[in-house]
Amino acid sequence: MKKLRWILIVLLVVGLLLSACQAQPAAPEEEEGPFQIAVVMPSSINDLAFSQSMYDALLRVQEEMGGEEAMTFDYSDGMFVVDDAAAAIRDYAAEGYDLVIAHGSQYGSSLQEIAPDFPETSFVWGTTVDTFGIDNIFAYEAASDEGGYVNGVIAASLTESDVLGVVGPIETGDAKLYVDGFVAGAEATNPDVQVNVNYIGSFSDVALASEAANTHVAAGADAMTGTAQMVVGAIGVAEENDAMWFGTQSSQTELAPDVVVANQIYRWEVVLNEIIDLIGEGTLGGQSFTINLENGGEVIEFNPEYDLPEDVKDLADDTIQGIIDGTISTDVSE
Amino acid sequence: MSKPSQENWYAKLIDIALPIFATLAALIVGAVMLLLLNVNPIEAYAALWEGAFGSQNALAETLVKATPLLLVGLGICISFRGDVINIGGEGQMIVGAIIGTQVGLRMVDSPGWLVVPLALLAGFAGGALWGGIPGLLKAYFNVNEILSTVMMNAIAVQLMTFLLRGPMIDPAQAELASKIPQTARLMENFRLPRWIPTRLHLGALIAVVLAVLVYILLWRTTWGYRIRSVGQNPDASAYAGIQVKNYIVLALVLSGAFAGLAGVMQVYGVNYRMITDGSGSGFTGRAGFNGIVAALFGQLHPLGTIPASILFGALLVGANKMQRVVQVPSALVIALNGLVVVFVVSSEIWRRKRQRRRLAAEMALQEGAPGESDGSEAAHYGGEVD
Amino acid sequence: MISDLFSMTVLVGILASGIRLATPYLYAAIGETFGQRSGVLNLGVEGQMLLGAFTAFYVAIQTGNLWLGVLSAMIVGAVMGLAMAFVTVNLQAVQGISGIGFYLFGLGLSDLLFQRVLGTVETVKGFPKFNLPVLSDLPIVGEIFFQQNILVYISFALVPLAWFVLNKTTLGLKIRAVGENPEAADSLGVSVARIRYLTIILGGTLSGIAGASLSIALLNVFQQNMTSGLGFIAVALVYFGAWRPFGVLGGALLFSLVNSLQLWVQVLGIPIPSDIAVMMPYILTILVLVISVSRVRAPSALTKPFKREE
Incomplete structure (x- = not known):
């Protein structure tokens, strides 16, 4: 009997949780103000390697654009767990960021799934050349x-x-x-x-x-x-x-x-500047970029x-x- | 079976509330760390709550995170009851996922109703294999399972890297210079159904059903009885005619199998492909370790592991949200995770004390009544049985 | 190419680097041996190592005094050990789990401190190679054994010392008694709690040095998660060594030598995929145990909290 009750409690809890799921997510708000970027990175921002190269580039972009008035960015570093990163990417998109950067080739699959749900948001994925033919995904890679x-x-x-x-x-x-x-x-x-x-x-x-x-x-x-x-x-x-x-x-x-x-x-700002310009013109994706010696990336x-x-x-x-x-x-x- | 009484309910409630209080205590210590980082703890924890339970999507993410914890935890319930310390969940998840993914990649022309169950079974079998090896080594060569499972984790990670950048690589990636170590994406009809628009997939429900089955296995079947008996007292079990070695192997095989299932479900329910970042936990999300913690929070009881996994999943998901909202380094999230584990596991002493007192009171009440044999077996893991 | 493996340069290279690699394992595993001999499994070694590594690095870079760095790492390790001991002995928490908790705490906190206090990867002038008179100049042998930093020598000296303490002293007898039969030890007036506090704190202290041996002797940098699973291997090596210091030494050397061997296999261009080569030390460690079919039993009271009957 007691066991049965246990099972019932568990089912009840699960049922309650599921029914609570009916609420709709808040619609992303359109905001005036600085250009908002979110970036998800696999290692820490001071790794002297891959993640730091992106973090430093974002700082330089911010400076070029005129500081925090013009551009702000938030980051999630240490996101080596692929499905945690996916949750972060979806969340940033839902929060209404203008550009969400998935800085890790392992994040592509998640982006392919999330991007179509947020057609107003621009996503960018690296390092790869694949935009999956989705028109709000940019891709970048380093030669x-x-x-x-x-x-x-x-x-x-x-x-x-x-x-x-x-x-x-x-x-x-x-x-x-x-x-x-x-x-x-x-x-x-x-x-x-x-x-x-x-x-x-x-x-x-x-x-x-x-x-x-x-x-x-x-x-x-x-x-x-x-x-x-x-x-x-x-x-x-x-x-x-x-x-x-x-x-x-x-x-x-x-x-x-x-x-x-x-x-x-790596000077990712070469790619980032181009992408930010394109977004300003209304293009949210569909192109891939390579940083190389020629373009100064x-x-x-x-x-x-x-x-x-x-x-x-x-x-x-x-x-x-x-x-x-x-x-x-x-x-x-x- | 003792009669459920008012007092019993009250006692249960306190037992359930205890880990929650311990979690809160850990969060208070975490608040000090947040203050040192110049972050308002109230704002931070509001974000944590919001991230774990605040919306439909948040709840779904919590359950998505809880699913592999529950599955690994079920395996842990079995092996720890058999006194086998399986810390190879990470490797078993990986091998289960590898074999399960093979099914989906090879049987592209078959219908989904055939491929998905087959893939889940293959994952189950893959985990069983990776758990069975340490089982055989322990039973027949006296190789300690902590040693072998730690080593097998590392081997599985390298095996995964080798396969994903070679034989199993996505054909599209094989042609690119970047060669991302991932398999091709699973066909759409091979994916576990989801609770649209969230990522909550059928696997969560399967895991809950399996929890009931594991409960039945452990307490209603001969196999289960023998696994527990071997765990409790191998010498007496052998004397009673139980083939101790077989049940050691069985405990690890089953334990690995559930971890393998957790792995394959991450592929068919969440990521739709296998992918690695070069570490094991990039794929598993440390569920192979966190599942152990969930099982012990659930007092090594399959049904107790359900709420424990949800609590732990909520904490992991919510903490990530907190990281995003208040912009603290993700390292803080890991440290906080550790604090919660230490606090909850330490709080067990009060539950055990209360339990002992209750037992003594019952004994005094009904002198000579036939005692329940399964009350003490998991005592040194803090386990409790109804 | 395979024959290249047997050239003198390669053999000397493998042995010398095997000895260097074995050092952090030795500190951590010897410490863990004391803990397990007294009946306590500490899975938090990795977290203690990371905090030790960070502390040693930070203190060394601030004060310029390497020994002060080692000392601070020992203190931090001991404090972590003290916390572990309280949770294990007084609160009788499940040891495997509390250890995982301490591991995560150390992993997170060391990274957090690194990001907030140092901010970037830096280098420190660590312990130099310490040449011993005569010995270091010996051909081959000198190159392999006696051109290492001082923490390497100490780690090897620790092995016979630990053996002596465990087997030839009253304290060792008490530790073993507490691990085998705490009730009997208690009835003979040995304080189980005190012995376990001692061994867990000792284990934490040694794990702290293990971290220091990485950050200010072998590598001279601190990087997040720099131990990368080393602490868990150290715990596994205690089982390999069957709770005996010399067995642990054997395990640490085997694992490290095979690891340096696989590095050479890749360098010499022997056509094995890199991932398969990396697997070698893990596989061989298991295989050696299978072949040797050890019959040694674990300390009877391992992982079991002690409750005094009242």
């Missing part, structure tokens, strides 16, 4: 292979041991593109060079990233690179062993000013502290120009 290629060219010109090391997270997406570009650039410059690549299977295991770098050093590497937030462990190893380091996504110079040669930096930042030989600097500049002109192909995209 990270281009900066990778340039870094590879410089590394291969500077190495004395002819061995380079790469520390990657998992073999996919932006990371794989960057690594493949680096390998291609290095091999095109110096046929004798050997590039050892290590994927550690994690975006967060700083200790293993550091040990991967140690392995590269033991294998003779005198220049290394790596991508994603766990490489901060590898940079320390480079510094300790006086090996050159090449950064990507955000500037990593400050972590090891003596050994960082160059960084590929990717910049190679040389560490001023590092004494880069003149001829290598020239070679790097020529390579950048060659990629922009299309005379050099990174040869990684299929």
